[in-house]
Amino acid sequence: MCGIVGVISKQPVNQLIYDALLLLQHRGQDAAGIVTMQGNKCFMHKARGMVRDVFRTRNMRALPGSIGLGQVRYPTAGNAYSEEEAQPFYVNAPFGLVLVHNGNLTNAHALKKELFDVDRRHINTESDTEVLINVVAHELERAAREVPVTPEAVFKAVAAVQKRIKGSYAVIALIAGHGLLAFRDPFGIRPLCFGQADNGEFMVASESVALEGTGHKLVRDVAPGEALFIDMNGQVHTQQCNDSPSLNPCMFEFVYLARPDSVMDGISVYQARLNMGETLAQRLISTMPPSDIDVVIPIPESSRPSAMQLAHKIGKPYREGFVKNRYVGRTFIMPGQGVRKKSVRQKLNAIGLEFKNRNVLLVDDSIVRGTTSKEIVQMAREAGAKKVYLASAAPPVRFPNVYGIDMPTSEELIAHNRSIEEIRQYIGADALIYQDVDAMKRVVGALRPGLDGFEASCFDGRYITGDVSAEDFATLKEQRESQGKGAEEEEGPARTRLALQSGGEG
Ligand SMILES: O=P(O)(O)OC[C@H]1O[C@H](OP(=O)(O)OP(=O)(O)O)[C@H](O)[C@@H]1O
Ligand SMILES: NC(=O)CC[C@H](N)C(=O)O
Numbered sequence: 001m002c003g004i005v006g007v008i009s010k011q012p013v014n015q016l017i018y019d020a021l022l023l024l025q026h027r028g029q030d031a032a033g034i035v036t037m038q039g040n041k042c043f044m045h046k047a048r049g050m051v052r053d054v055f056r057t058r059n060m061r062a063l064p065g066s067i068g069l070g071q072v073r074y075p076t077a078g079n080a081y082s083e084e085e086a087q088p089f090y091v092n093a094p095f096g097l098v099l100v101h102n103g104n105l106t107n108a109h110a111l112k113k114e115l116f117d118v119d120r121r122h123i124n125t126e127s128d129t130e131v132l133i134n135v136v137a138h139e140l141e142r143a144a145r146e147v148p149v150t151p152e153a154v155f156k157a158v159a160a161v162q163k164r165i166k167g168s169y170a171v172i173a174l175i176a177g178h179g180l181l182a183f184r185d186p187f188g189i190r191p192l193c194f195g196q197a198d199n200g201e202f203m204v205a206s207e208s209v210a211l212e213g214t215g216h217k218l219v220r221d222v223a224p225g226e227a228l229f230i231d232m233n234g235q236v237h238t239q240q241c242n243d244s245p246s247l248n249p250c251m252f253e254f255v256y257l258a259r260p261d262s263v264m265d266g267i268s269v270y271q272a273r274l275n276m277g278e279t280l281a282q283r284l285i286s287t288m289p290p291s292d293i294d295v296v297i298p299i300p301e302s303s304r305p306s307a308m309q310l311a312h313k314i315g316k317p318y319r320e321g322f323v324k325n326r327y328v329g330r331t332f333i334m335p336g337q338g339v340r341k342k343s344v345r346q347k348l349n350a351i352g353l354e355f356k357n358r359n360v361l362l363v364d365d366s367i368v369r370g371t372t373s374k375e376i377v378q379m380a381r382e383a384g385a386k387k388v389y390l391a392s393a394a395p396p397v398r399f400p401n402v403y404g405i406d407m408p409t410s411e412e413l414i415a416h417n418r419s420i421e422e423i424r425q426y427i428g429a430d431a432l433i434y435q436d437v438d439a440m441k442r443v444v445g446a447l448r449p450g451l452d453g454f455e456a457s458c459f460d461g462r463y464i465t466g467d468v469s470a471e472d473f474a475t476l477k478e479q480r481e482s483q484g485k486g487a488e489e490e491e492g493p494a495r496t497r498l499a500l501q502s503g504g505e506g
């Protein structure tokens with residue numbers, strides 16, 4: 001996942017895009033970028049780091065214009081340490097095109113070759129987004145020969161792009177002198193919505209929180225397979241570009257990625273997490289007597305709503321036993337296991353009196369590599385807990401994700417090829433309770449009647465696009481391994497040096 005935003009206005013948009021990126025910072029911490037357009041000229045600044053560090057006053061001053069895009073990156077393809085792979089991407093033909101992308105193309109490798117051999121286009125990085133912008137450019141070149149560019153021509157190009165690319169994508173692009181284009185993959189895996197301010201200005205963004213926090217009213221989500229084109233006069237054109245779209249949002253957005261105050265595809269993320277807490281409580285009650293538990297403690301940040309609801313349901317006190325250092329970012333989306341592990345202790349500290357001589361139930365939203373849980377269980381014991389139970393509001397994460405969450409190999413997942421008992425032992429908890437996959441789908445799905453399903457492959461092993469081959473998995477793994485090697489030479493902890501590969505030392 002990454003956070004993306006696009007604005008078309010009559011006023012300068014640099015500050016507005018910056019503000020929206022801050023609201024989307026939880027979706028990507030590795031790099032940030034903004035592009036603006038004044039007339040037909042593009043102005044861009046992008047670099048590695050968090051939004052606050054990437055943009056200084058001088059950079060902001062150099063971003064004039066009333067139309068623009070922004071992105072916060074959490075890499076899933078390419079190299080986390082590469083500045084060139086920060087977004088937006090730019091190509092100069094046709095017209096001048098800039099693009100931001102949230103998602104992951106599963107056929108990027110094959111497309112890169114095809115672009116070179118057939119379309120005569122050179123890709124200079126390992127980023128799938130550079131592949132994507134070149135496919136868009138090529139199809140736009142073919143479809144939009146006349147000027148001014150008509151919405152029909154743009155939609156024709158999007159339909160052609162959708163036929164070529166596979167995987168997940170929410171995309172926002174600017175076509176110099178013509179307008180803003182946004183489109184979403186036909187399975188609706190990654191989120192995308194748009195809204196409008198009182199002054200008529202339009203914003204397209206990954207999450208509704210970016211709209212609300214910048215004074216825009218949510219109009220609606222972009223539908224799976226749909227394209228939205230806002231021309232330079234602010235006229236909105238939309239068209240379904242796919243023959244068989246279906247809505248299967250990524251379940252992990254509701255579990256962890258999105259902010260709880262966002263509404264995605266009509267589902268309140270907060271309500272989804274409360275519901276998960278409710279079913280987790282039922283599961284717990286059927287597994288162990290709640291009377292053994294003295295107190296329920298969330299593992300901040302994302303597990304709070306689920307933990308709160310669980311505590312309410314089992315009739316036990318909900319306490320804040322860990323304090324979070326607000327200056328440390330999200331650990332799961334950090335590149336490299338070394339930095340993740342160190343950050344758990346930097347990020348969370350126990351309040352002794354909530355643990356001393358108590359049987360505590362710790363609740364997390366998910367257990368992925370086990371980095372957080374293993375450290376936290378140990379911290380609870382060090383703080384004096386008698387028994388430490390652990391509950392996860394998500395089911396075991398057993399399968400790699402190929403749609404924009406950085407878990408490309410099964411080996412790095414603590415639950416892969418391990419029984420619940422083996423995981424419990426590894427983490428060091430006295431009991432371990434997991435959410436049930438079907439219960440989770442049922443209670444989150446109930447919030448949006450008419451949903452076709454969820455992209456929940458990391459939990460159930462079903463890849464919704466139906467076209468991910470064993471070869472694709474192997475390529476992803478291979479890419480990750482070779483990139484990790486390069487990064488290690490440059491930067492220390494490699495992205496591949498994962499808990500389970502280094503002898504299970506979490
Ligand atoms: O099993 P792991 O590999 O450790 O990953 C899972 C953990 O990572 C996330 O927390 P994170 O610190 O990223 O963000 P949060 O503050 O939003 O909870 C998530 O909420 C879990 O706590
Ligand atoms: N998490 C994402 O959406 C990543 C976008 C893109 N695949 C990249 O690696 O930059």
Ligand SMILES: [Mg+2]
Nearest residue numbers: 299300301302
């Ligand atoms: Mg967490």
